[in-house]
Amino acid sequence: MTLHPILASLRKHKAGVVLIALQIALTLAIVCNAIFIIGQRIDRVNRPTGLDESNLFLVSQQWVGAPSGDDAAGVDKLDTMQLEDLAALRNLPDVASVVPINSLPLLNSSWNGALSLKPDDKKSFIRTTYYFADEQALSTLGLHLIAGRAFTAGDVQHQGMRDQRDPSIVIVTKAIADKAFPKGDAVGKVIYLNGGGKPVTIIGVIERLQVPATGSWVNDFAWNSMLIPARLNANFSRYAVRAKPGRLDAAMRAVTPALYKVNPLRVLDDDSVRSFAYIRQQAYEGDRGMAILMGIVCLILICVTAAGIVGLTSFWVGQRQRQIGVRRALGARKIDILHYFQLENLLIAGVGVMIGVLLAVGLNMWLMSHYEMTRIPLLYVLTGVLAMLALGQAAVFVPARRASNVPPVTATRAV
Amino acid sequence: MFAYYLDLALRSMKRNKALTALMVLAIALGIGASMTTLTVLHVLSGDPLPGKSQTLFAPQLDPQDMSGYRPEDEPPDQLAWIDGMNLLRAKRADHQVLMTGGTVPVQPAQSGMDAFYTDARYTTADFFPMFDVPLLYGRAWTAADDDGKARVVVITRMLNDKLFAGRDSTGQMLQLGDGAFRIIGVLGSWHPNPHFYDLNTGSFSNAEDVFLPLSTSRDLKLTRNGSMNCWSGHTEGQLETASCTWLQFWVQLDSLAKASAYKEYLTHYAQEQHALGRFQRPANVRLRDLMGWLDYQKVVPGDVRLQTWLAFGFLLVCLVNTVGLMLAKFLRRASELGVRRALGASKRALFAQLLVESGVIGLSGGIGGLLLACFGLWLVRQRPSNYASLAHLDMSMLLTTFLLAVGASLLAGLLPAWRACQVTPALQLKSN
Numbered sequence: 001m002t003l004h005p006i007l008a009s010l011r012k013h014k015a016g017v018v019l020i021a022l023q024i025a026l027t028l029a030i031v032c033n034a035i036f037i038i039g040q041r042i043d044r045v046n047r048p049t050g051l052d053e054s055n056l057f058l059v060s061q062q063w064v065g066a067p068s069g070d071d072a073a074g075v076d077k078l079d080t081m082q083l084e085d086l087a088a089l090r091n092l093p094d095v096a097s098v099v100p101i102n103s104l105p106l107l108n109s110s111w112n113g114a115l116s117l118k119p120d121d122k123k124s125f126i127r128t129t130y131y132f133a134d135e136q137a138l139s140t141l142g143l144h145l146i147a148g149r150a151f152t153a154g155d156v157q158h159q160g161m162r163d164q165r166d167p168s169i170v171i172v173t174k175a176i177a178d179k180a181f182p183k184g185d186a187v188g189k190v191i192y193l194n195g196g197g198k199p200v201t202i203i204g205v206i207e208r209l210q211v212p213a214t215g216s217w218v219n220d221f222a223w224n225s226m227l228i229p230a231r232l233n234a235n236f237s238r239y240a241v242r243a244k245p246g247r248l249d250a251a252m253r254a255v256t257p258a259l260y261k262v263n264p265l266r267v268l269d270d271d272s273v274r275s276f277a278y279i280r281q282q283a284y285e286g287d288r289g290m291a292i293l294m295g296i297v298c299l300i301l302i303c304v305t306a307a308g309i310v311g312l313t314s315f316w317v318g319q320r321q322r323q324i325g326v327r328r329a330l331g332a333r334k335i336d337i338l339h340y341f342q343l344e345n346l347l348i349a350g351v352g353v354m355i356g357v358l359l360a361v362g363l364n365m366w367l368m369s370h371y372e373m374t375r376i377p378l379l380y381v382l383t384g385v386l387a388m389l390a391l392g393q394a395a396v397f398v399p400a401r402r403a404s405n406v407p408p409v410t411a412t413r414a415v
Numbered sequence: 416m417f418a419y420y421l422d423l424a425l426r427s428m429k430r431n432k433a434l435t436a437l438m439v440l441a442i443a444l445g446i447g448a449s450m451t452t453l454t455v456l457h458v459l460s461g462d463p464l465p466g467k468s469q470t471l472f473a474p475q476l477d478p479q480d481m482s483g484y485r486p487e488d489e490p491p492d493q494l495a496w497i498d499g500m501n502l503l504r505a506k507r508a509d510h511q512v513l514m515t516g517g518t519v520p521v522q523p524a525q526s527g528m529d530a531f532y533t534d535a536r537y538t539t540a541d542f543f544p545m546f547d548v549p550l551l552y553g554r555a556w557t558a559a560d561d562d563g564k565a566r567v568v569v570i571t572r573m574l575n576d577k578l579f580a581g582r583d584s585t586g587q588m589l590q591l592g593d594g595a596f597r598i599i600g601v602l603g604s605w606h607p608n609p610h611f612y613d614l615n616t617g618s619f620s621n622a623e624d625v626f627l628p629l630s631t632s633r634d635l636k637l638t639r640n641g642s643m644n645c646w647s648g649h650t651e652g653q654l655e656t657a658s659c660t661w662l663q664f665w666v667q668l669d670s671l672a673k674a675s676a677y678k679e680y681l682t683h684y685a686q687e688q689h690a691l692g693r694f695q696r697p698a699n700v701r702l703r704d705l706m707g708w709l710d711y712q713k714v715v716p717g718d719v720r721l722q723t724w725l726a727f728g729f730l731l732v733c734l735v736n737t738v739g740l741m742l743a744k745f746l747r748r749a750s751e752l753g754v755r756r757a758l759g760a761s762k763r764a765l766f767a768q769l770l771v772e773s774g775v776i777g778l779s780g781g782i783g784g785l786l787l788a789c790f791g792l793w794l795v796r797q798r799p800s801n802y803a804s805l806a807h808l809d810m811s812m813l814l815t816t817f818l819l820a821v822g823a824s825l826l827a828g829l830l831p832a833w834r835a836c837q838v839t840p841a842l843q844l845k846s847n
Contacts, residue, residue: 015742015830015831015834016739016742016743016746019735019738019739019742020739022735023732023736023739026728026732026735027732029728030728030729030732034725037721062518062520062532064522064530064592065520065592065593068636070636070653123482125483162654195482235638267520267531269531285798286718289798290718290721293722294725297448297725297726297729300444300729301729301732304441304444304732304733305732305736307437307441307736308437308441308736308739308740311437311739311740312740312743315743315744315746316743318747319746319747367721370720371717371721
């Protein structure tokens, strides 16, 4: 079959052809970018925090009428209260282990700072987040120690919330260790925190631990975490609790009465005991919503475009009844008529996707300059091109079949 | 004539129901999606204090040390205690307010009510006149109360309803942690959105329940929250002397001349502090007005903007789709139009007839889109994000929806109608 008659007939429908091609181009551009955004959001949501998230939950509570923690006596009193809570929680039958901690990954409440390799260095530093925890940190959170040692009970200090003293030992993530000591010998090395002058020794390296914040501002240090062996004392406290396997619900229910028994002068509300699964869901709610919305929009767009192609082609078929009849009467087979309309659609869609690719890349570049986006991989665009061509063929099939069924005798009748 | 065209349009639409439904649905989906996202954007980028916002400014200073200094960096969003107090006492603006957020334990005197924590705002007295805060009962405190670290408190209507069943509670005592406060005022309805004066506690969070003097909060060492940014570390305890920024400072400047004078004053202040050795960085000050501040702080989530663009792209595709279908439909009727032309109808009359038809489709699509937008906003309200409850269609957005729908479909009808009335009557009659 030659293209000539198709091109000649398309020239008669310039406006319609341009509109379909434009629609295909716009759909391709929007759908490609939307699916790319969906993929990015899914990647973000699925990245592991480094914790063993099952059977883990967090308790946040506040004491009423507790000391302010601004003087040494107040800090000591607060620490005693915290130790009482810890002892009570660790004694619960369904609890495997408990760690007092200032925050958890995905909790969006963090204490951030910087570390450097030289004392009083205010120029070159690596950003990091601080987790203050005791000797049960690794077992409770399910972190993997890959070098050095864990904290012992003797390492653990306690300090007031606003006391910014530096620790003498820390455990860092592999992300920090690799960046600061590329030779892989971080254990035993000395670093300095927040541009200070006190030497801090790295005693262990853990494989992975995400920072608490999920916003884009932490993108360049999302895995730079540091464990400091200290309990923070303030008029509130957080405890991460690992329940015994399968006993999560029972352990979560047991916590509130146990803490009230230790000291009734505190506030524990519905939000105070949260499973890690719930924290994760809360943290990524927006991303999930965005992905679902994008998905729905893509689906509707594709349906609208397909319906548009069906509608317009149906009209053309209706308009050309006589011509089709003539062609059939002159010896064209059914399959020739079918192929004619399919090829016609392929031509239009081909032009559409070519413009669409340019639009998709342009849209991606515009999004990159205005929002947090990366360059769209070519694979997405190519898949989109093939999908749009296939969509065009699928949409044109029904009207084209109807055209091929036009009997040759139509040629002799007036419409 | 219009009635006749309308009748023709309805007949033509009935002749091809599936196609009509497709066109109406496409417009409805496009309008529904764009109106939903546009309404959310409109609500989120709204002015929290219309008529007043252009006189409110957020001064910024840079008191940090040289660590990590880059000349192009913006100064911190908040002030340190010393600078806040200096600017407050200088009284160079028409009004000025220094504040921070906090949490206080409320211990109700009523039996059978448990203690609970609630958000509080520790602020100086100008907060109330500056932000046009309405009072239902009583009064706000004065600068003298600030100086005297008075144990006075203003509560919201919601807390008043909860604790005193809505009765005038002024003069009653309220136990907040270790301190007993006298209630001197109850707020009327006041829900500034966004929560512009302190974005650290959530851009669209509800206003606090308890307001008390900043000086009193420091006197009683009440818990503060929000963001705190410290430098040259190792400062312990006292927030008043710590090298940390943690206070929000706002000024009211009633004219542009005053605003530029105030900016000059800020620069002088920074230079003076630099000369005294307290500021290490060269003077770097900003004075943004309220809306400029919200813009700078990127209060409207990026995702919401992205969704709006996406929805308008979607509307564009839907419109192109409708233009294509309408064009095909009108051209199909070339013979009918040819007959009308031959019988004496002018091109203008045909054009009007076809535009009426596209207008009817657009109007139906618009009504459908409005229903879809209501449904879409209902879906948004079900979402747990903190701005979800604000997503309501107001009168101006309702009107915009309608104009958008009819305008878009008339626009979509223009090209097909124009193309279709170019028929040559003789040719059409002959070919049949």
